[in-house]
Amino acid sequence: MTTFGRDVYDDVIVGGGHNGLVAAAYLARAGRSVLVLERLGNTGGAAISSRPFVGVDARLSRYSYLVSLLPDKIVRDLELSFAVRRRTVSSYTPTERDGRPGGLLVGGGEERTRASFARLTGSDREYDSWRAFYETTGRVARKVFPTLTEPLPTRAELRTRIDDEAAWRMLFEEPLGQAVERHFDDDLVRGVVLTDGLIGTFADAHDPSLAQNRCFLYHVIGGGTGDWDVPVGGMGALTDALAAAATKAGAEIATGHEVLRIDTDGVNPAEVVFRTATGEGRVVGRTVLVNASPKALAELLGEPPAEDPATAPEGAQLKVNMLLRRLPRLRDTAVDPREAFGGTFHIAEGYEQLARAYAEAAAGELPSVPPSEIYCHSLADPTILGPELVEQGYQTLTLFGLHTPARLFGHDNQQAREVLLTATLAQLDAHLAEPLTDCLAFDADGRPCIEAKTPLDLERELRLPGGHIFHRDLSWPHADGGGGRWGVETAHRNVLLCGAGAIRGGGVSGVPGHNAAMAVLGR
Template sequence: MTTLGATNGQGSSRQPYRDVYDDVIVGGGHNGLVAAAYLARAGRSVLLLERLGGTGGAAISTRPFAGVDARLSRYSYLVSLLPGKIVRDLGLDFAVRKRSVSSYTPYRAEARGGRPDGLFVGGDTGRTRESFRRLTGSDRAYEAWREFYATTGRVAERVFPTLTEPLPTRAGLKERIGDEAAWRMLFEEPLGQAVEDRFEDDLVRGVVLTDALIGTFAGAHDASLAQNRCFLYHVIGGGTGDWDVPVGGMGALTDALAGAARAAGAQIATRHEVLRIDTDGRGPAEVVFRTATGEGRVAGRTVLVNASPRALAELLGEEAPEPAAEGAQLKVNMLLRRLPRLRDASVDPRQAFAGTFHVAEGYANLERAHAEAASGELPSVPPSEVYCHSLTDPSILGPELVEQGCQTLTLFGLHTPARLFERDNQGTREVLLTATLAQLDEHLAEPVTDCLAFDADGRPCIEAKTPLDLERDLRLPGGHIFHRDLSWPYREPGGEGDAGAAGRWGVETPYANVLLCGAGAVRGGGVSGVPGHNAAMAVLGR
């Protein structure tokens, strides 16, 4: 059999790949690794090509601060949508831990002279009820909260298992949920209506709405229902909606996936940048790639693309799909010498930061921030949420850092679309970071920057990533963490998802031998492995 490999431009072969593989996978993010592991375990010949020097994509752990033994989940940082089925099927040595607190939202109790207080959710039921009572003056908000999330919990139990099954029809999923009011609330009416109908307090409304805005630039009443789709994926994870902490950081998952793929016989080639996919949709597709020594080419009977729909179009030499994707988040990583003290001295910072710490995320401010950003201005009061990974999983820190009491903080800012950074990414990043940290400091007894650790070169341990930074580093289109707006987890007869095996799994493209296995597939988004699993099932089901 002849070989197709990288050449130095003069015909000498490098990397002696076979000319035709059963499956060539473009991109070594977690979904590509899932697909590679499943397909190789089925006895197929699999080659995975990754542009960067290592696998994992956005789901990696890294040491971003020079000379500091802190292995942070640099981009994605919590696990909810990863089905236990994938972990079991692939025999992954990977674990998650529950957070002791779901969320803490600080506020000033104006009725009590502006005294600092906070809304605790999760953990002890009695404390949660009392926390709602202090905020609103009655038990009504807490009971409404329980009823609302009991409804989303029932939906989660029914929807989550379908993510690793062939796509249900819209009517089929509605029947499976079996709750007309819940279906209307989540799938038909803007989420803002449900939030406003069920909750009176601005702070409570905001805490609910935040799950509709992570990585999604939308208002509470957007007619597109992009906010509803984002909310749905955030409350169905694991059939419970829990957001769990990956033990060892996100890189522990992708390292385990890469190990499983290799153990099953898949070849993984890093520093192989795919330039083009040539196919007529029938015979093997040819994949042209570049390495440090030149260009090469291989062929795959099926090519699975773990990249965005826009990147897929570029690889095929076709016009990119519209509308263009646009990310809308600021991601900040910090290493602290210690957690900062809170203005609310009655609360231990280790409890407040153990879950999601909401900052400036009242309902009215979230809507105002969206309107300001939509008009081309940075939010005047930038909303964000903060979380401390190392409280739940100290293994990401070296023993010396643990002994010193160091902790990590991850901050995720909302409503900061890529368009705001196009003129001056670096300058706008600094302005936004300063304003965002100032909002956090409003609830602290000391500035968070006073608590920062320093790296080996004496620089503070803090880094911020805008959507444009994510596009540059990871080739996320417009910095969109889901590659494009999330899709509904169903298909319409005769529409998307009704085109043979690939369509039944939501991974089809215009070419029968090219499948989409990244976050832009139907039921993609988040660290789930679902698109990788579903693309592999489409291949194996042919």
């Protein structure tokens, strides 16, 4: 049994992912005794950096990889040594029309973007619609984003704060597909817009659940701008800074401690039972904050899961990490590969392609034309590569595939992963002037530097339920008949949820960790 600094803590935090570390730092800085128990041998959860390729000095953001929802307030409050870099290009989407390769480049200045739209569509109309659409989402972002670290507003309060009935209806009430089809005519442009509603979310553009709307909203409000930035030093730089901040403030962090059970009557201090390599132990916390999924929380409390088994969390993404000796040449010679891959490189993400991929997956088949998107971290931040790799021109690529729900991998995860990876890379190769495999680097054992992870892989490695990167479908950022004052409260007064499955959780934000700490301190 592990011996800690005390028998009873003010706060015991289950899980040392980034949200748990945010909560630990805030609470310890407030003078409270804090203990973090982490199952793995390191903190960080999904927000880590690692060297996945044997003998290669490349430290990749292995699971989560871009930052948008992390408020500057948290960075300032906790005095974190952490920075992000803005990407000069937002996105590039290759296409072929009339037998000629081309593409849509968004970024590099207004005139350049307008010219790219004009080449694609033959007029300025689609670009004008693009600007008007994102001016609307920008106004909503500036109103909504600051509320994420405030007490949870009611739906009526948030609607009043937004003060734009057309925007409210577009984002909160009607399926996203209606707005996309109303604003845009071009299939490719429609698809680029829709993708922000499908990251880690398996839904059709017209899904009546509006899961796609909630996903889209979180992807366009980050920082009040919707920009997705590159973490300098990789995602692990953030969680390393958070762990340092928590430790400096006096929090204790114990890795290799798997929590098995939380015993509480909701009033008296709770007992947390854990397991280590040497046996079981117990520790008492006046408050317990759980940085895990709602499903895991229910299991720890010995309660039935809140979700209906028919709607249990299910991830829907393929995550691929690669290291290249050089970036591949493009068939579209009008764009520099460094620009194309520096933003988000959309592949097979036309509007009709996305609809077809969803229909195939919903019918139980791997998408025949898998949609995905790629970006290159090392173009904006070469510090994740060793000096020799930088000098030789090596680059990283991160691919995120859509519409691949966990159910498609249950029969044979390895085979399905290989089939899907092959089909996905074939879609990329269709827009390259050379096969991607010709550019891949090799590790010390002579194997190509590429790894792919399905939802089932993420469930096994990180205990994400069903491989769902948000722990469950994203919530609206307002009260909806539950969630308490901060969106982290549970049925037990002394147990709080501080993970991505909390209201206003999801993504690398630290918001649930901040809000759980505020809920504790507000008492």
